[in-house]
Amino acid sequence: MKVKFIGGAGTVTGSKTLIESNGIRILIDCGQFQGIKSLRELNWEPLPILPSTIDFVLLTHGHMDHCGWLPRLVDQGFKGKIYCTSPTKDIAKLILLDSAKIQEEEAFKANKEHYSKHEIAEPLYDIKQAEAVFPLFRVIKTNEKIPLDAEISAVFTNAGHIIGACSITLVLENKTLVFSGDIGRDNDILMYPPTKPKKGNYIFLESTYGNRLHPETDAKAELEMYINNTVEKGGTIIIPSFAVERAQTIMYLLWQLKTEDKIPNIPYIIDTPMGIRVLDIFENNRKWHKLSEQEYVGMCKMFTMNADYEETIETIYNPEPKVVIAASGMITGGRVLSYLERYIGLPETTVIIIGYQAEGTRGRKLLEGAKEIKFYGKYYEVKATILEIEGLSAHGDQQDLLNWLSELENIPNAFGTQKVFLVHGENEAFEELSHKINEKYGFDCVIPQMNQEFEL
Known part of the structure; x- marks a missing residue:
């Protein structure tokens, strides 16, 4: 053998x-x-x-x-x-x-x-x-x-x-x-x-x-602090996320924070068509996860779900503070690039990195303090605040x-x-x-x- x-x-x-x-x-x-x-x-x-x-x-x-x-x-x-x-x-x-x-x-x-x-x-x-x-x-x-x-x-x-x-x-x-x-x-x-x-x-x-070793920090509390600090500055929070599992985890934590009145009443958007479809897989495979029916329904109701790219464009050009979860998790492609194209150069923006970032990915480069980032053949200056929540890795x-x-x-x-x-x-x-x-x-x-x- x-x-x-x-x-x-x-x-x-x-x-x-x-x-x-x-x-x-x-x-x-x-x-x-x-x-x-x-x-x-x-x-x-x-x-x-x-x-x-x-x-x-x-x-x-x-x-x-x-x-x-x-x-x-x-x-x-x-x-x-x-x-x-x-x-x-x-x-x-x-x-x-x-x-x-x-x-x-x-x-x-x-x-x-x-x-x-x-x-x-x-x-x-x-x-x-x-x-x-x-x-x-x-x-x-x-x-x-x-x-x-x-x-x-x-x-x-x-x-x-x-x-x-x-x-x-x-x-x-x-x-x-x-x-x-x-x-x-x-x-x-x-x-x-x-x-x-x-x-x-x-x-x-x-x-x-x-x-x-994953830190003993409270990921939910970190999320609360980062969102409130950014909204106070009038900024947008962008969370590049893996469409499977991490997007749903972030949704669940945000729903808990909103239910507890710990984060403001602003738009919460999930902009990953695949992440939205994964929610159906969660609903159809309850034995695989801990979410109850009530939690699942409440969580989904809180979010605006962008399926069409026209909705993405509308969200991108909406100047009000908002939280956007968009794929991909390592910023290797997908709709998150469209958001970063507009928001990475704004100092009031916060980008929250979650999950493992492989060597050579844009996510890893941002974590390592890159001053500019390249996508669609162009370089964009990084003025946004780049933060990491380590406790959310799958x-x-x-x-x-x-x-x-x-x-x-x-x-x-x-x-x-x-x-x-x-x-x-x-x-x-x-x-x-x-x-x-x-x-x-x-x-x-x-x-x-x-x-x-x-x-x-």
Whole structure:
């Protein structure tokens, strides 16, 4: 049996882990690379193996960095089954269609305004290619054994990260492989705590916050203070947000603050068509989250929901103070760029960054104090106040990741001990988490490099 890391190794994006056993090939996740240009360019490269030779894709969840390369995979010949939970299927559909639409629009704009370095700018994939993925989805139930082959089975268990997110346990060749996916927090506002694995010869563990602890601060109180301070200045609050999970968490916190009369009676707008559609997924999948019917209805009533771009333009040119939640979370694209184009240069504006910002993204640059920011081929001076609320990340921190390993039984493998492969992180996170795991549990940790292959 072999494992090959063809994404999500040495970086937090592009998750793709290939397992090969007795002629069967299984791809865990099929994510798109985001962030710095050298990573984004990998999206245009072919896989080191033919997609037509892959039998199954197992999706841990529907975020872009875990499912966003599926249209390329299918376009290049993959015809197998894509297993995932029902909410993950719904979210992946939304994300892939939204991604394709944005790429088509940006390619059109680049060609029209001639700011692409290429003679003809092309989307990574278009809407038709995204839609070609959908017939291959197969919905599974959590905690039930799924037979993939005569001697290969998989079980999906709740990972807590976003609605529908799972860890995956794969049993083959008398060995147990556990893929964490992205691990949520033990005390998340909306999601239930992740299920801890009991057995595993080989563990593939995400390390996004492997070197960080979330602060013990009160995110709700921070939100209250930032909004009130900005409104006093007559400014607008822009919250770039991931359309799945974080947008709904922010909506819930704002609804609580408004109910408690702690924030002013100004327009509260959610301007991410995908984020609005994700609300339907929340309503249809109540067992996956903590929101009651009453909370859900009250929260939705508070917000103006911009679906059409005409509504976005109207909101942008409305001079009164307002709070706008707009995608994307790392400011890599989407409607938030239209808001920042007008508001980033105004000193009374506040931009609140929530969630992880990958290396090379505009969100990371703003957090690092960038004086100007580039989008649509132009540079814009940053005069807005840039703030961060760290306590709202959907990723577990170092302690959550260590806790997730706490119920593992000791099962020696071919190496004589359990092995933990650290993926989906950056170098400092890998190093520190590796040390902590070894110190606490005695597990050997391996930090694989891109395209590195191991025999198990």
